Amino acid sequence: SYQLTQPPSVSVSPGQTASITCSGDKLGDKYACWFQQKPGQSPVLVIYQNTRRPSGIPERFSGSNSGNTATLTISGTQAVDEADYYCQAWDRSTYVFGSGTKVTVL
């Protein structure tokens, strides 16, 4: 089955840029999306179709996808961005989630 791999954790200082990677075989040939989940809350979609932001998502969230890696970038990271982040893609009639990355804003 298809697998998406994310680093378990990423640390970033306030105001700096956080980059979260998601790796999968030929992931660049698929559409990737990203979710943010804070403790005790439901996931929130922050990026879909590789680069698109849903209404209401701040511009500091951006995405890219090429080759085997999709990347979520948070520019000017704020304390409120501390959360778990999951990538997702569609493969052979199933949605696949990455393992998740905990972003800590130090």
Add this chain to the structure above:
Amino acid sequence: EVQLVESGGGLVRPGGSLRLSCAASGFTFRSSNMNWVRQAPGKGLEWVSFISTSTSYIYYADSTKGRFTISRDNAKNLLYLQMDSLRAEDTGVYYCARDILPCSSTTCYGLDYWGQGTLVTVSS
């Protein structure tokens, strides 16, 4: 405002059954593909099942195939998940979630709205 409200969770013994419901409002339910996604305590997200608008396409994760059945009632704006032969590893919060766009012939594009989740605990 789009709302998805799950219900039906609870404590069930291994081998038992449970039926989850998801009540949808604030959008044209019959025009949206729907999904169930679960999250074990302290773990990541796991996709469970997908159902297309007219139920022509139904897909399951390998871990639930043959035990879970997804269905929908477009007249009542309801999504269901019938869960049979439950196991301890099925324990977790179950979310219903809407597809953000109609799928193409080759791909679907992600999930934009999620419910608050309902907790299923499988334990003796």
